[in-house]
Amino acid sequence: MEPVLSLKKVGFRYDSLWAIRDLDLGVKPGELLAVLGPNGSGKSTLLKVVDGILTPQEGEVLLKDRPVSRYTRSDLAKEVAMVAQETHFYFSFSALEVVLMGRFPRLGRFQFESERDMEAASRALKATHCLHLAERPIHELSGGEKQRVLLARALAQEPTVILLDEPTSFLDLRYKKEIFDLISSLTHERGLSVMVVSHDIDLASQYSDQMVMLKDGRVYSTGAPDKVITASNIQAVYECPVIVDKNPVLGSPRVSLV
Amino acid sequence: MRVIRISLVLFLFLILTILLSLLFGTADVTIAQLWGILTGDTDVKEMTKIIVFNIRFPRIIAAGLAGFSLSLGGLVFQAILRNPLADPFILGVSSGGAFGAVLGIMFGFSFNLGIPLLSFAGAMLTIYLVSVMGQRKMGMESSTILLAGVIINAFFTAIIMFFISTAVDDRLHTMLFWLYGDLSQSAYVQFAIMAPIVVAAFIILYSLSRHLNLITAGEETARQLGVDTKKTKMTCFLVVSLVIGLVVSFSGLIGFVGLIIPHLGRMVLGSDHRLLIPVSALGGAVFLIAADTVARTIISPSELPVGVITAFIGAPFFIYLLKTRGSKWNRS
Numbered sequence: 001m002e003p004v005l006s007l008k009k010v011g012f013r014y015d016s017l018w019a020i021r022d023l024d025l026g027v028k029p030g031e032l033l034a035v036l037g038p039n040g041s042g043k044s045t046l047l048k049v050v051d052g053i054l055t056p057q058e059g060e061v062l063l064k065d066r067p068v069s070r071y072t073r074s075d076l077a078k079e080v081a082m083v084a085q086e087t088h089f090y091f092s093f094s095a096l097e098v099v100l101m102g103r104f105p106r107l108g109r110f111q112f113e114s115e116r117d118m119e120a121a122s123r124a125l126k127a128t129h130c131l132h133l134a135e136r137p138i139h140e141l142s143g144g145e146k147q148r149v150l151l152a153r154a155l156a157q158e159p160t161v162i163l164l165d166e167p168t169s170f171l172d173l174r175y176k177k178e179i180f181d182l183i184s185s186l187t188h189e190r191g192l193s194v195m196v197v198s199h200d201i202d203l204a205s206q207y208s209d210q211m212v213m214l215k216d217g218r219v220y221s222t223g224a225p226d227k228v229i230t231a232s233n234i235q236a237v238y239e240c241p242v243i244v245d246k247n248p249v250l251g252s253p254r255v256s257l258v
Numbered sequence: 259m260r261v262i263r264i265s266l267v268l269f270l271f272l273i274l275t276i277l278l279s280l281l282f283g284t285a286d287v288t289i290a291q292l293w294g295i296l297t298g299d300t301d302v303k304e305m306t307k308i309i310v311f312n313i314r315f316p317r318i319i320a321a322g323l324a325g326f327s328l329s330l331g332g333l334v335f336q337a338i339l340r341n342p343l344a345d346p347f348i349l350g351v352s353s354g355g356a357f358g359a360v361l362g363i364m365f366g367f368s369f370n371l372g373i374p375l376l377s378f379a380g381a382m383l384t385i386y387l388v389s390v391m392g393q394r395k396m397g398m399e400s401s402t403i404l405l406a407g408v409i410i411n412a413f414f415t416a417i418i419m420f421f422i423s424t425a426v427d428d429r430l431h432t433m434l435f436w437l438y439g440d441l442s443q444s445a446y447v448q449f450a451i452m453a454p455i456v457v458a459a460f461i462i463l464y465s466l467s468r469h470l471n472l473i474t475a476g477e478e479t480a481r482q483l484g485v486d487t488k489k490t491k492m493t494c495f496l497v498v499s500l501v502i503g504l505v506v507s508f509s510g511l512i513g514f515v516g517l518i519i520p521h522l523g524r525m526v527l528g529s530d531h532r533l534l535i536p537v538s539a540l541g542g543a544v545f546l547i548a549a550d551t552v553a554r555t556i557i558s559p560s561e562l563p564v565g566v567i568t569a570f571i572g573a574p575f576f577i578y579l580l581k582t583r584g585s586k587w588n589r590s
Contacts, residue, residue: 051482074484082482090340091474091529101472105484109465112259112532157483 001028004064004193005050005161011058012049019045020217021058027161027193027210032184034204035197036228037214038238043197046214047163050195052076063161077105081154083147085166089138095149096134099124102156124155128182144175151182162186164196168203176200180207205229206252213237229253261533268540272322275544279318279551284559285309316449320441321550321564322543323452324509325519327459327501329542332516333523333534334463334498337470338491339392339403342521343579346381346502347513348404350411354384355499355506356437357414360421362507363433369507370447378503384410385495436510438563441550448508455504459497460539466490467531474529512565514572515542521579 003026011021020042027033035043048054050061052068061068063079071079081102089098102124103117113121125131128148133141138149147167154162164183168176184207187194198204204211205225212222215237221228231244234255247254281287287306294302295310328346335344335351346352358380362373387410392403422433436443469490472480477487505512519541520534527533546564549571553564 053478053481072484073481073486077482077484082479084476084478087476087479089475091337091342091524093471093475093529097471097528097530098475101475101479101483104468104472107468109468112261 003028005195006062007050007059008062009059010049010056010061012045012054012056018217020049020056020214022218023059025212025219025222027195029160029191029193030188031210032187032194032196032208033210033212034208034225035195035212035214036199036201036204036237037220041214041237042217043214044165045217047082047165047195047197050161051080051082051163074105077157079159080161080163081157081159083150083154083162083164083167085169087146087150092137092139094135095130095138095141095152096121096125098138098149099134099153099156102153105157120158121152121156124152125149127155127186128152142175143171144178147171147175147179148182151179155186159192161193161195164194166197166199169199176203183207201229201234201255202247202252205254206247206250226253229255261536264527264533265536265540268537268544272540272544272547275547276318276322279547280310280314282551282555283309283314284555316446317441317550317554318547319449320509321546323449323456324441324505324512325515325542325544325546325549326539327456327505327542328512328515329519329538329545330460330463330516330535331498331502333520333531333538334470334494335516336520337474337531338494339389340474341403343404343517343576344407345514345516346498347511347516348411348576349385349388349407350409350414351381351384351388351407351499351502352506352511352513353411353414353418354387355381355503356511357417358383358503359507360418360433364421364425370451374451374504374507377507378500380414381499381503381506382496384414385499389495438510438565441509441564442554442561452504452508456501459501460535462493462497464532464535466493467535470494470531471529474531510563510565512546512568514568514576515546517579518568518572518575519545521575 006026007023010023012019023046035046037043045054049056050068052071055069063071068076099121100113100117103113103120106117107113122131125134128151130145130148130152133145133149138146141149168179171179180203183194183196186192196204208225210223211225211228213220213228213233220237221233229244231242234242234244241258242255243258244253244255246252277292280292281289287310291302291306292310295307332345335346335349336342355377358376358378359373362376365372367373367376388403388406391406418437425433469480469485472483472485473487473490480487520538523534523537523541527537549567550564553562553567556562
């Protein structure tokens with residue numbers, strides 16, 4: 001299958017410093033791509049470039065064979081959704097209102113949400129198991145519930161690509177698993193293309209189909225988890241000694257610090 | 259639809275407030291007399307007609323337009339600065355406008371053109387200064403914005419005081435009264451300027467209501483969902499400065515309306531600006547008409563500037579918000 005999203009020799013620099021360079025990668029429909037790398041390796045920049053928030057100085061990002069730079073902001077928002085690490089709400093919105101924000105690119109200036117928009121929102125809430133939270137104020141929800149609602153907002157955009165920037169970094173073990181289970185099933189059942197930036201190597205290797213490991217803004221290693229997650233790769237990229245064995249149940253690579 | 263239903267109720271409430279306000283004042287006007295005037299009955303005394311049409315009505319309209327604009331301005335500032343305590347008065351935008359207006363008075367400009375224009379320029383300058391001073395690396399910082407507003411407010415107030423102290427003529431009383439929110443000088447010609455601008459501002463801001471919803475949920479998110487945040491913010495700053503500048507030059511400094519009304523709206527209706535914009539605007543009009551009715555009757559036959567009444571209600575309300583909401587809305 002052809003990738004929905006592909007990056008060709010992409011480079012982006014802040015002033016004179018290249019944050020990412022020579023990046024080539026692709027995500028196919030129904031594929032979960034995990035992006036790994038130490039702090040400052042260009043992971044967040046990569047997501048912003050894919051999302052069109054930052055425009056690369058080199059190369060191009062193709063979405064459905066069309067450069068992202070040629071999409072209008074709202075056309076892009078119909079194709080690409082982003083879930084941030086942490087989202088603050090300064091005013092009190094209900095979970096449903098937050099999810100309906102995902103319909104913004106599909107509504108006209110003076111338009112109210114139609115039946116179709118309401119259906120899309122409740123489908124999205126159902127898919128992330130938070131239909132029961134619809135009327136609750138977003139700031140009263142727990143961290144895990146909030147991330148699920150934000151994932152529902154991304155789904156309500158009805159995108160082909162979802163980008164997640166460390167979606168579980170503030171969550172405890174149970175919610176981490178819950179969110180990743182959800183992301184994984186949505187990816188595979190709906191044929192979405194998902195890119196997730198994560199610091200949790202074990203979780204990422206349990207759930208992802210493909211991985212890319214960045215070092216200093218360049219691809220250091222890419223491929224299936226068991227090919228990327230090796231002791232030598234991790235030592236080279238993260239600069240700390242580890243041993244890698246297998247998860248006794250799932251067989252995915254498991255990293256332990258030594 | 260909900261927004262139309264609620265707006266209609268508020269609109270009827272506004273009409274009722276206007277009618278009630280026409281009845282109150284130093285001179286007595288009975289319901290029968292008012293009915294007579296409105297239905298064109300010729301039996302009513304000429305004096306009563308003058309009181310109703312030439313004195314009370316213009317003042318009520320001025321209060322309505324000012325309340326409408328100030329409340330709308332507060333709501334929009336709170337959204338784009340993501341700060342529940344923002345208000346044209348607290349941020350110094352009103353005193354920036356007043357500074358422009360005082361400058362206009364010193365130069366002897368017309369109250370119908372030169373002064374409003376300078377007032378608009380002053381308001382625009384202030385909001386520019388506040389947003390530059392409040393700018394941090396990570397976007398706007400809530401408390402920095404407020405502090406910037408307080409400082410600019412103090413600065414402009416000092417300049418205005420300087421002008422007032424050096425202007426030793428009989429206009430002193432007028433100027434001081436005007437500063438604290440005077441609606442007694444209202445004239446129909448001002449409405450001819452103000453009404454179309456206020457209506458246009460309302461339509462523009464309403465067309466941005468969903469943009470504002472997204473901006474209150476974070477600028478990055480808003481951009482990601484297709485909002486041109488820079489353009490939206492610039493438009494809002496311009497439009498609000500324009501109406502605030504007009505209000506200040508016609509009615510002086512009237513504080514806290516932009517704080518009280520939008521928050522009451524939020525408490526009852528939530529945070530959707532498609533509802534909050536019409537509700538705040540109409541509610542602001544009702545509130546200021548009521549406040550001005552109190553201002554001109556409470557120590558009858560003397561009158562108070564309406565700004566005194568709004569500050570009496572608004573300042574405790576501000577403290578209440580600071581204690582209960584200030585912190586809550588900054589974290590979620």
